[in-house]
Amino acid sequence: MIKWYGFLNENEQKISEMILWLRTHENYKGLTTIDELLNELDAPEKRIIFIDKSISPNFYSLTMQLKKLDPNNFVIMVGKDLKEADIRLAMRAGMMDCINLQDDIELIKNGLIESKRHIEYLKKQEAHAPSFAQKEGRIITSSSTKGGVGKTTFAVNLAYSLQKKNQSVILVDLHLQFGDVAMFCDVKPKKTIYEWVKEDFDRKNRNVQAYLTKTYLENVSILAAPLRPEFSEIIKPEHIRELFLELKKWYDIIIVDTHSHVDDLLLETLELSDEIYLLTNGNLPAVRNTKLFMDTLQSLQLKAKPQLVVNAVKKDDPLKLENMKKILGVKILTVLPSEEKIVKKSVATGIPFVADSPKKGLSKRFTKMADACLERHASLMSNDVLIGAGGRK
Numbered sequence: 541m542i543k544w545y546g547f548l549n550e551n552e553q554k555i556s557e558m559i560l561w562l563r564t565h566e567n568y569k570g571l572t573t574i575d576e577l578l579n580e581l582d583a584p585e586k587r588i589i590f591i592d593k594s595i596s597p598n599f600y601s602l603t604m605q606l607k608k609l610d611p612n613n614f615v616i617m618v619g620k621d622l623k624e625a626d627i628r629l630a631m632r633a634g635m636m637d638c639i640n641l642q643d644d645i646e647l648i649k650n651g652l653i654e655s656k657r658h659i660e661y662l663k664k665q666e667a668h669a670p671s672f673a674q675k676e677g678r679i680i681t682s683s684s685t686k687g688g689v690g691k692t693t694f695a696v697n698l699a700y701s702l703q704k705k706n707q708s709v710i711l712v713d714l715h716l717q718f719g720d721v722a723m724f725c726d727v728k729p730k731k732t733i734y735e736w737v738k739e740d741f742d743r744k745n746r747n748v749q750a751y752l753t754k755t756y757l758e759n760v761s762i763l764a765a766p767l768r769p770e771f772s773e774i775i776k777p778e779h780i781r782e783l784f785l786e787l788k789k790w791y792d793i794i795i796v797d798t799h800s801h802v803d804d805l806l807l808e809t810l811e812l813s814d815e816i817y818l819l820t821n822g823n824l825p826a827v828r829n830t831k832l833f834m835d836t837l838q839s840l841q842l843k844a845k846p847q848l849v850v851n852a853v854k855k856d857d858p859l860k861l862e863n864m865k866k867i868l869g870v871k872i873l874t875v876l877p878s879e880e881k882i883v884k885k886s887v888a889t890g891i892p893f894v895a896d897s898p899k900k901g902l903s904k905r906f907t908k909m910a911d912a913c914l915e916r917h918a919s920l921m922s923n924d925v926l927i928g929a930g931g932r933k
């Protein structure tokens with residue numbers, strides 16, 4: 541129900557009739573000070589505020605202030621013998637409508653009903669605004685200090701596992717020189733991140749959607765790496781920051797595949813990530829490098845704590861899991877077994893193994909990771925809501 545407020549002289553005959561009608565049919569509250577109104581502005585709801593034209597210090601500056609304070613404030617000027625010049629000034633200050641107390645009371649009531657209809661129409665329009673504006677996508681990054689440990693395999697299969705849980709997913713290939721996300725998904729992109737930076741980045745109304753490539757699943761798209769390695773040079777950290785902001789509006793999950801060397805681009809990506817998966821395999825050099833990388837990341841105090849994934853582990857690996865844990869000195873999130881047959885097949889066919897062989901142990905681990913990931917997101921979101929509610933009180 542719309543709330544109505546008034547800074548009005550209730551002893552005035554027409555005003556008291558108007559207020560009587562409002563109190564009977566609507567939710568009206570009379571106010572004497574601005575502080576009383578400020579106390580009411582905690583909810584983002586549309587409200588109608590009557591202001592007597594003769595209010596001191598000045599009707600126009602008060603209207604302007606109220607509009608600036610919250611665009612949900614709709615002011616109706618109330619006065620006797622309103623002149624065209626008064627109305628014009630009030631409109632410039634942001635007034636929605638005016639009530640001339642010399643008018644018949646029935647005409648005044650009709651005016652109130654019209655204002656109410658207008659506000660309800662605005663509310664309905666907002667409710668039907670496209671839902672993408674409400675998304676607040678989360679960024680998940682797949683990283684490692686070495687190539688060939690399974691970053692892309694991980695990114696693509698996690699994307700498909702999350703998609704199965706009704707998430708809209710975009711895979712961003714930031715292995716800018718030799719990215720192969722498109723190949724893993726068996727698609728041939730026409731446009732890539734390179735064209736987005738070159739053509740769309742400086743536009744007032746960007747359209748990142750035009751640079752994405754659809755995969756065979758409706759809910760997974762990719763933003764491919766440049767088609768030639770030298771094109772990667774124009775892509776800078778500020779582009780990545782803006783790109784993520786654009787994609788967050790459209791997707792629940794943004795999965796980022798990366799390259800294996802530390803540079804400004806990778807650091808920017810890690811800084812903006814909500815989750816970081818750090819991949820290694822069970823070989824000693826990879827584990828040592830991973831430990832070094834973890835220490836570096838810790839010193840950067842990123843908002844996301846890197847989560848360790850040991851990939852393609854074989855029973856006969858010389859470095860045993862216990863020793864690996866000792867070297868790394870941190871908890872391992874998950875150990876993924878080596879499944880050469882199904883992984884090779886998935887690369888050859890372009891169908892991720894989580895889709896092609898869902899019953900295999902490796903695929904089940906991805907399903908579990910996707911579940912855990914969504915649980916974390918849900919609990920973070922409920923925390924955000926609680927903090928938000930606490931903050932307003």
Ligand SMILES: Nc1ncnc2c1ncn2[C@@H]1O[C@H](COP(=O)(O)OP(=O)(O)O)[C@@H](O)[C@H]1O
Pocket residue numbers: 684686687688689690691692693694851852853876877878879880883884887902
């Ligand atoms: N769990 C696994 N079992 C067996 N082979 C794997 C596994 N994960 C990845 N691979 C293989 O390892 C190779 C490198 O994987 P990739 O995802 O391209 O690594 P990166 O992106 O880190 O360079 C690929 O041939 C892939 O098929």
Ligand SMILES: [Mg+2]
Pocket residue numbers: 691692693715720797
């Ligand atoms: Mg890769």
